[in-house]
Amino acid sequence: MSAKAIDPRQPSLVLALVPVILTLLLLGLQLFYFNDFTPQIPLAIGLAITGVVGIYLGHDWGSMEEGVFHVINVSLPSVSVLIVVGMIIGVWIASGTVPTIIYYGLIILTPQIFLAAAMIMCSVVSVSLGTSWGTVGTVGLALMGIGAGFDVPMYWTAGAVVSGAFFGDKISPLSDTTNLAPAVTAQNVFAHIRNMMPTTIPAMLIALGIYVWAGFSLVQGTDGASFERIDAITTALQANFTISPWLLVPALLVIALAVAQKPPIPSLFAGVLVGGLAAIIAQGATLHEVFQFANSGYKIDTGVSEIDSLLNSGGIQSMMWTISLILIALGFGGALERTGCLQTIIAAILTKVHSFAGVQTAAIGTSFATNLVAGDPYLSIALPGRMYSPVYRGMGYSTLNLSRATEEGGTLMSPMIPWNAGGAFVITALGLGISGQNLENLLYIPLSFACWMTPIIGIIYAWTGLFSPRASEAERKDWADNDREITDMSGYGYEYPLTPAEPQPAPAE
Known part of the structure; x- marks a missing residue:
């Protein structure tokens, strides 16, 4: 191995900023000038630019590839969660679990409290599952359908779903990020969760108040949700799916496994298996169709655009x-x-x-x-x-x-x-x-x-x-x-002490 590969140099601040700034410029060009929401290529070019910088600094390709x-x-565990969530979405739609949640949500909830309820529901589910992604892809998707029925703009519903789901992820002891943060700072996970409450609770209460206010304001702005619209959606759901409280079992099973502190990926996959069984028994799907739903997603044409846009979804391929x-x-x-x-x-x-x-x-x-x-x-x-x-x-x-x-x-x-x-x-x-x-x-x-x-x-x-x-x-x-x-910061011009400071004496009176 060459001497350069053994002892690469540290980049100057200007050089370190080069790949960052160029990549952000490429992202801006792609997203806002070309109006093309595909950031993969600008990021790949940014990776290549960083590689060139690394070679200039003396890194060999093997070292950078390893990094x-x-x-x-x-x-990769989170990528695995994505794959399983893709399967869950397709299978739970086919089983009637997601349509059942949408159906009962439209009947039980009111437009005024919907956004606040959506945030609370996602919070509870996310704390139980320990995964914001699993919550967004399951309960969050169903809530998008309920919001469409209430004529709530989808970005408002998405905001409430994200607020609740990522709140739960942040404070759940089952969450990977909640365990990662104290691990890298040498802290106990439960002490970490307690210390997050002073910021988390006020933020959630303020958000809850805003969603309650927004719910009443949006309803007033549209003269109330259209009962005809809600009726059209619930009728379409009943016409295309068997709707029953029993079809909530796949979702309840996943939550129960999470509460029992079972690993998230097996718990989510259990939801796929039970959802597939429900699709066969309740909706008359064949085993081959269940495989297709898990891989390629669910396809349906109910004649109601809001439902079709949500239920034509899921599958592993949708996550690629x-x-x-x-x-x-x-x-x-x-x-x-x-x-x-x-x-x-x-x-x-x-x-x-x-x-x-x-x-x-x-x-x-x-x-x-x-x-x-x-x-x-x-x-x-x-x-x-x-x-x-x-x-x-x-x-x-x-x-x-x-x-x-x-x-x-x-x-x-x-x-x-x-x-x-x-x-x-x-x-x-x-x-x-x-x-x-x-x-x-x-x-x-x-x-x-x-x-x-x-x-x-x-x-x-x-x-x-x-x-x-x-x-x-x-x-x-x-x-x-x-x-x-x-971390040794001496090579970066860092001057703070790297050992714990002794307690300072009290000032003399």
Whole structure:
């Protein structure tokens, strides 16, 4: 191996920004100038540009390839969830589970409380399942049908679904991101969840109030939901599916398995199997048709456009667009990390902040920026979590502040970025169909109130000193006893102490 491959150089800040800025420019050109919502090619070009930068710095191809595939490998469990969720969507539509949820939702709910109820339902299901994606693809899809029946704009419904689903993902002990954030900051998962409540609960209450207000305002603006419209949808559902409370069993089974703390992928797949059985028994489908629904999705023509647009969906193949985007975005993020570009950018930020409030704000912003550039919620938690941990320890603050910051800028902001793994899945699973002709569906982003308000509340706490715990004696002892590994920042001009600061003496009276 050559000397260059053994000892690659660290990029300067200008060089580190080159692949990031060029990729964002290409994304802007594709999305807003060409009106083409296919970010895969700009991200792939960005990966190639990063590779050229890496070679210039002395990295060999094998090293960069290893970095790319390492990040992809870390996120493969979530790709597996996507595949199973695609199967669930197709099979649960065919079984009548999704149509049954839509039918009873239209009968039981009222337009005024629908958005608030949608957020609450998704929150409960997501906490139980531990996966925002599973919630969005199942209950979220059904709620889109109910919203269509109430004549609620789909971006409003999507906003409520995303707020609830990603809230649940953030605080569920079954969630992968909820376990990842405390793991990379050496914290206990339940202490991490408790420390997120001061930002999460106010954001959810504010979002709930907005959705209640919006429900009444939207109904008044349209002179009430059309009873004829609701009747047409429920009649079409009854004409094409057997509707029965028993068809809720597949969904209830998955929730029960999640509550029993069974692994998410087997739990979701159990829902596929029971849903397939229900499709055969209740809807008269053949085994071969169930296989087709699981692979290629469900197809139907009810004559009601709102129902057809939602129920012609699902299947593994429907997830391939999202999976391809995720894999390319992960590869881009892995290349940026392996070449040192992300570390250099983060280090440049760290040299400009000298207070806890500044560091906390920077940690949230870095997680969001990593989401924005690398397109991967896992990297947006793992990288800042590793890079910022020494800073919190050096300042004597608990790394619970950091684990919360990475969740706020990572998990919750993931669905806010259309080319991110979370955003791409939301758009695909909820049938938002973003294109140059209906960019208004991107309004779900500002309408996902709980997601973007949480980091804002977190930043306010940092600057006011509220809910910003200092390191306890037990935490300091844990750092010392376990000699926690920390990222060496010396090559980036980083000057903060890399060892826990001793408690400062009280000022003399």
